Amino acid sequence: MTNTIKEHCDVAIIGSGPAGLSAAITLQKSGIDNIIVIERDDEAGGTPRHCGHPPFGFKEYKQILTGPKYANKNVQRALKLGIEIQCKTTVTNLGEHGELSLATPEGLKTLVAKRVIIATGTRETPRSARFVSGDRALGIYNTGALQAMVYLKGKIPFKRPVIVGTEIVSFSALLTCRKAGIKPVAMIEANSKASVRWPIYYSHYLFSTKLLLNSKINKLIGKNRIEAVEIIDKTGQISTLDCDGVLFTGMFTPESSLVRMSHLAFDPETYSPTVDQQGRCSDPAYYAAGNLRQLPAEEGRNPLCYAKGQAPQAVNVSGFCWDQGREVAKNLLKDLE
Amino acid sequence: MNTKLRNSNPVIANVDIAVIGGGIVGCATARRMTLEGASVILVEKSTDILAGASKGNSAILHTGFDAPVNSLEHKCIQNGYQEYLEIHKDMNLPLLKTGALLVAWTAEEEKQFSSIIEKAKKNGVDDLRLLNTKELQQLEPNLAETALAAIEVPREFVIDPWSAPLAYLSQAVANGCQTLFNSEISSGEFDGKQWTLHTNNGDIKAKHVVNSAGLYGDILDKNLLGDSEFIIKPRKGEFVVFDKAAHALVKNIILPIPTEITKGVVIFPTIFGNLAVGPTADEQEGRDDASVDKANLEMLYQLALEKIPALKNIPVTATYAGIRPATEKKEYRIRHVTEKNWITLGGIRSTGLTAALGIAQHVQKLFAEQNHQYKKLTSPLLEAVPNLAEHLTRDWQTPGYDEIICHCEMATKREILAALNSTIPPGSLAGLKRRTRVTMGRCQGFYCSAKLSELTENKFIEPISVGETDD
Numbered sequence: 119m120t121n122t123i124k125e126h127c128d129v130a131i132i133g134s135g136p137a138g139l140s141a142a143i144t145l146q147k148s149g150i151d152n153i154i155v156i157e158r159d160d161e162a163g164g165t166p167r168h169c170g171h172p173p174f175g176f177k178e179y180k181q182i183l184t185g186p187k188y189a190n191k192n193v194q195r196a197l198k199l200g201i202e203i204q205c206k207t208t209v210t211n212l213g214e215h216g217e218l219s220l221a222t223p224e225g226l227k228t229l230v231a232k233r234v235i236i237a238t239g240t241r242e243t244p245r246s247a248r249f250v251s252g253d254r255a256l257g258i259y260n261t262g263a264l265q266a267m268v269y270l271k272g273k274i275p276f277k278r279p280v281i282v283g284t285e286i287v288s289f290s291a292l293l294t295c296r297k298a299g300i301k302p303v304a305m306i307e308a309n310s311k312a313s314v315r316w317p318i319y320y321s322h323y324l325f326s327t328k329l330l331l332n333s334k335i336n337k338l339i340g341k342n343r344i345e346a347v348e349i350i351d352k353t354g355q356i357s358t359l360d361c362d363g364v365l366f367t368g369m370f371t372p373e374s375s376l377v378r379m380s381h382l383a384f385d386p387e388t389y390s391p392t393v394d395q396q397g398r399c400s401d402p403a404y405y406a407a408g409n410l411r412q413l414p415a416e417e418g419r420n421p422l423c424y425a426k427g428q429a430p431q432a433v434n435v436s437g438f439c440w441d442q443g444r445e446v447a448k449n450l451l452k453d454l455e
Numbered sequence: 456m457n458t459k460l461r462n463s464n465p466v467i468a469n470v471d472i473a474v475i476g477g478g479i480v481g482c483a484t485a486r487r488m489t490l491e492g493a494s495v496i497l498v499e500k501s502t503d504i505l506a507g508a509s510k511g512n513s514a515i516l517h518t519g520f521d522a523p524v525n526s527l528e529h530k531c532i533q534n535g536y537q538e539y540l541e542i543h544k545d546m547n548l549p550l551l552k553t554g555a556l557l558v559a560w561t562a563e564e565e566k567q568f569s570s571i572i573e574k575a576k577k578n579g580v581d582d583l584r585l586l587n588t589k590e591l592q593q594l595e596p597n598l599a600e601t602a603l604a605a606i607e608v609p610r611e612f613v614i615d616p617w618s619a620p621l622a623y624l625s626q627a628v629a630n631g632c633q634t635l636f637n638s639e640i641s642s643g644e645f646d647g648k649q650w651t652l653h654t655n656n657g658d659i660k661a662k663h664v665v666n667s668a669g670l671y672g673d674i675l676d677k678n679l680l681g682d683s684e685f686i687i688k689p690r691k692g693e694f695v696v697f698d699k700a701a702h703a704l705v706k707n708i709i710l711p712i713p714t715e716i717t718k719g720v721v722i723f724p725t726i727f728g729n730l731a732v733g734p735t736a737d738e739q740e741g742r743d744d745a746s747v748d749k750a751n752l753e754m755l756y757q758l759a760l761e762k763i764p765a766l767k768n769i770p771v772t773a774t775y776a777g778i779r780p781a782t783e784k785k786e787y788r789i790r791h792v793t794e795k796n797w798i799t800l801g802g803i804r805s806t807g808l809t810a811a812l813g814i815a816q817h818v819q820k821l822f823a824e825q826n827h828q829y830k831k832l833t834s835p836l837l838e839a840v841p842n843l844a845e846h847l848t849r850d851w852q853t854p855g856y857d858e859i860i861c862h863c864e865m866a867t868k869r870e871i872l873a874a875l876n877s878t879i880p881p882g883s884l885a886g887l888k889r890r891t892r893v894t895m896g897r898c899q900g901f902y903c904s905a906k907l908s909e910l911t912e913n914k915f916i917e918p919i920s921v922g923e924t925d926d
């Protein structure tokens with residue numbers, strides 16, 4: 119861990135999703151040319167890269183695109199402007215005054231940036247943090263994992279899953295299943311109505327998947343691979359549903375452990391960095407943008423609330439994150455002057 | 456069963472000792488006897504080692520301060536502890552020197568301190584120290600204010616529960632031990648000189664048998680010896696693991712004051728940089744049922760929050776369960792049937808991770824007593840395993856790793872490929888987890904499952920992906 123190379127830049131952006139890239143593009147266009155976008159994945163573009171379905175990009179490109187096409191457009195735009203994107207590079211620590219620790223395949227590095235924008239996005243809450251009874255069989259996933267498997271690798275992790283949740287993302291999952299030849303056996307929702315309204319709400323009829331309201335997973339069955347799930351309804355009635363997988367959708371939570379482990383002020387309610395109206399963190403060298411920044415939920419965010427099926431956090435669409443990246447970049451510009 | 460068919464089974468190994476069961480105890484025994492110079496085969500019915508009781512535990516290296524006085528268990532714990540300290544550096548096995556605190560939360564509990572210290576002394580552990588409320592708060596400021604006093608047990612440590620047995624078996628294999636996976640010993644005969652053991656993959660001839668079948672130890676004895684001296688009563692222990700930010704909240708393993716029935720729920724730092732709470736203790740029928748129960752997880756979660764209030768805002772990373780091969784009695788059920796060249800290492804209930812090396816020493820002594828001396832290897836090969844401990848240098852901290860695949864646990868492509876191509880390769884995703892930490896982190900595979908499904912293609916009997924997409 120010694121002998122790390124020390125580099126400098128004006129602005130370092132962590133994450134090459136819509137928020138990070140729109141911030142980078144805005145800054146570059148305003149004449150800041152010493153920007154580095156840091157991306158831990160092997161390709162740039164962020165979460166949309168894994169979402170081979172529409173709708174993406176209407177705000178930005180006046181076109182309805184699939185996620186990968188949209189991500190590619192963003193990346194090409196940034197590269198054309200001469201923005202440097204370093205892939206396979208992970209930020210492992212946020213130090214005071216913009217001193218970042220990086221892990222790269224070539225070795226550990228330190229990058230000192232005058233300003234940093236953190237745009238590390240969100241992910242869904244996995245089964246473990248929802249406290250679901252049962253063994254740890256194969257076949258338990260979130261939508262993000264399913265989509266990456268289907269769209270990036272052409273593989274499927276199950277053929278007849280149960281989908282848990284009825285957020286927007288749950289219907290992306292349904293769409294993805296249909297495209298990949300996966301036939302979900304049911305969608306289940308703890309509340310008395312689906313979390314999203316028409317028109318998406320009715321799409322489950324199109325795909326002939328049954329929607330079980332007022333229902334929760336009681337237990338996952340199967341030792342090596344999921345074989346069935348026990349479902350409990352409002353009256354306490356338990357039934358068994360044969361399936362070969364369970365997809366836990368939604369309940370987005372910020373990918374914020376980097377912030378949590380750092381000196382930056384952290385909001386324990388939203389799991390997001392504490393920011394002011396400019397999007398600035400408690401250390402003035404840092405800003406935050408995109409889905410990493412969550413609005414407070416009505417209920418607390420601890421896993422027990424999730425387990426009780428209380429209000430999940432919504433995820434913002436990419437267009438919103440794009441706008442926020444640009445806004446934060448503008449605020450940062452004022453502050454750099 | 457048809458004996459003719461049986462006789463025509465191919466003999467796939469002919470050895471001095473067959474060790475049945477690739478749990479912690481089997482791995483340590485295979486190593487010991489290989490180093491003693493015996494030809495050994497380790498037979499495991501599962502696709503991988505550590506598929507039974509050894510799959511999930513608290514990973515504490517016990518001093519044995521609270522073990523039954525003068526028991527074989529106590530002796531094995533102390534010898535196991537000692538040998539681990541001697542070999543861990545050479546094998547690249549980690550040691551997290553946490554220490555433990557037996558915390559009293561009520562005056563009633565505090566009254567038991569003197570008897571605990573007395574017992575520890577009898578067990579040869581004489582460095583226990585009393586801490587009053589103030590000293591305790593200074594040492595562990597994040598403990599709830601209701602913590603009254605504590606006994607410090609400075610040499611209770613935390614280790615890597617999976618790399619240790621893997622290292623033991625790897626060294627055995629490097630020195631000539633054979634392994635046979637996916638092979639269940641269903642029956643066998645002893646002809647007065649040697650055993651013929653039947654598996655679904657062929658017969659094994661062995662002069663001696665060591666039964667380290669853990670949760671199935673009684674069944675194996677019954678099927679091959681004709682009787683068993685004990686009955687396995689599986690006892691499940693569930694755990695909740697908190698995210699990395701929790702690790703810094705306590706330095707010590709936080710032990711409760713034990714009761715007659717159970718050692719109680721522990722809060723402990725893990726070698727992987729988390730903080731965990733558990734285990735529960737529930738008797739059950741199923742020997743393979745390591746499922747978790749929501750009500751138990753919630754109970755553990757609340758208990759942890761009560762003792763360490765700052766955990767309130769730290770997310771849960773994982774949940775898991777392990778099954779203790781308990782029996783109707785408390786003690787180890789070690790049995791040597793000299794006239795049948797058979798040793799049973801049964802009922803290694805809740806201290807086997809620590810005691811395994813000591814149990815293996817005991818096995819060697821039993822062989823020696825029976826005048827089965829082998830020619831001890833003079834310069835055995837050492838086998839170092841990759842480090843997974845968070846407090847030591849990980850693979851991603853050394854250049855040339857290609858790419859980080861699991862971002863939560865920082866597992867690299869280089870180390871995943873190395874594990875897949877190692878001498879004891881993982882037979883399942885669970886096995887790969889135990890060797891690299893992949894998917895063990897806060898996202899549980901959200902980011903890395905797709906890449907893992909590709910990297911592990913054709914490697915597992917139960918693959919991650921079950922097919923290709925339609926278009």
Ligand SMILES: Cc1cc2nc3c(=O)[nH]c(=O)nc-3n(C[C@H](O)[C@H](O)[C@H](O)COP(=O)(O)OP(=O)(O)OC[C@H]3O[C@@H](n4cnc5c(N)ncnc54)[C@H](O)[C@@H]3O)c2cc1C
Pocket residue numbers: 132133134135136137138156157158159163164165166169171172173174175207208209210237238239240261262265287290373376407408409410433434435436437439
């Ligand atoms: C399954 C699914 C379906 C969706 N469908 C739609 C849709 O149809 N339409 C729509 O508009 N939106 C959709 N969304 C939402 C959309 O993807 C997000 O709004 C958008 O991607 C958020 O942008 P972001 O820049 O904040 O984060 P992300 O796009 O998530 O980008 C964050 C980036 O940061 C990187 N990163 C994280 N930590 C580090 C680190 N330590 N070091 C370096 N890099 C790091 C990550 O690798 C990632 O590339 C969907 C989301 C999901 C999960």
Ligand SMILES: Cc1cc2nc3c(=O)[nH]c(=O)nc-3n(C[C@H](O)[C@H](O)[C@H](O)COP(=O)(O)OP(=O)(O)OC[C@H]3O[C@@H](n4cnc5c(N)ncnc54)[C@H](O)[C@@H]3O)c2cc1C
Pocket residue numbers: 475476477478479480481498499500501504505506507508509510511512513514515516517638639640641667668669670671672675691692693734776777778779780803804805806807808809810
């Ligand atoms: C909740 C919990 C917490 C614990 N905490 C600690 C701790 O902190 N410190 C500590 O030192 N110890 C601890 N332990 C104890 C330790 O984990 C056990 O003592 C140990 O795992 C027992 O290992 P084993 O090798 O005897 O059995 P197992 O691990 O069950 O191994 C037996 C193997 O034999 C195989 N097998 C069975 N039948 C056959 C057959 N017929 N043919 C072929 N193969 C067969 C099985 O598949 C299995 O792999 C804990 C245990 C539990 C459950």
